[in-house]
Amino acid sequence: MKNISRRKFVKDSVKTVAVASIVTPLLSSEGYAWPVAFQFSQVTLPYPYAALEPHIDALTMEIHYTKHHAAYVKNVNEAIVTEKISYENEKEFFDHASKLSSKVKNNMGGAWNHNFFWQVMKPNGGGMPSGKIGEAISGSFGSFDKFKEEFTKAAMTRFGSGWAWLVKHEGKLKIGSTPNQDNPMMDHSELKGTPLLGLDVWEHAYYLKYQNKRNEYVANWWSLVNWEEAAKRLG
Numbered sequence: 517m518k519n520i521s522r523r524k525f526v527k528d529s530v531k532t533v534a535v536a537s538i539v540t541p542l543l544s545s546e547g548y549a550w551p552v553a554f555q556f557s558q559v560t561l562p563y564p565y566a567a568l569e570p571h572i573d574a575l576t577m578e579i580h581y582t583k584h585h586a587a588y589v590k591n592v593n594e595a596i597v598t599e600k601i602s603y604e605n606e607k608e609f610f611d612h613a614s615k616l617s618s619k620v621k622n623n624m625g626g627a628w629n630h631n632f633f634w635q636v637m638k639p640n641g642g643g644m645p646s647g648k649i650g651e652a653i654s655g656s657f658g659s660f661d662k663f664k665e666e667f668t669k670a671a672m673t674r675f676g677s678g679w680a681w682l683v684k685h686e687g688k689l690k691i692g693s694t695p696n697q698d699n700p701m702m703d704h705s706e707l708k709g710t711p712l713l714g715l716d717v718w719e720h721a722y723y724l725k726y727q728n729k730r731n732e733y734v735a736n737w738w739s740l741v742n743w744e745e746a747a748k749r750l751g
């Protein structure tokens with residue numbers, strides 16, 4: 517390469533890297549820039565770690581948020597870069613969940629599901645929902661007690677790790693559960709719909725305080741439900 521053309525090559529390369537670094541600050545594992553279209557994020561916890569005591573203890577909350585949830589977010593974002601995934605929003609990711617690697621699928625579910633979980637709980641929550649959501653629950657399940665019974669059953673019968681959900685699907689409310697970090701918005705999920713409530717029944721959500729007694733954790737969780745958030749999602 518002649519001197520002039522070498523100089524031009526170097527100059528153009530610098531220009532390309534400079535433009536790429538404006539598009540994205542992230543580098544793939546190979547060390548070159550990839551135009552990342554979307555990254556998952558972790559919501560700020562809406563309350564202190566101890567705020568859900570005595571039903572969920574502060575240490576469980578801290579580990580759950582700073583270790584488990586943070587790891588899902590970090591892992592999915594790394595995988596988006598290394599696997600060069602160009603979906604632009606959560607919906608595109610969930611619509612194509614069955615085509616994604618286990619690493620992306622599991623970690624994007626973990627990222628989204630926990631963001632949702634923190635928001636549908638609050639200190640001094642629970643009680644009977646009123647207004648439109650209260651009516652929708654009574655209309656769909658017969659009564660609030662029947663709804664609680666059915667949701668509790670979904671949470672208790674989910675074998676291993678997973679989530680129990682209240683969803684709205686085609687104008688109706690439904691209860692069900694998903695395994696691992698799947699959720700009802702993923703294309704391969706048997707339970708489909710827009711989540712209104714979600715309950716994490718992984719052991720990491722309750723084991724420190726409740727050990728094997730998932731039933732007590734689920735029973736106490738009703739005192740934390742943020743019905744205002746569920747109502748917002750009902751539309």
Ligand SMILES: [Fe+2]
Binds near residue numbers: 580630716720721
């Ligand atoms: Fe969890």
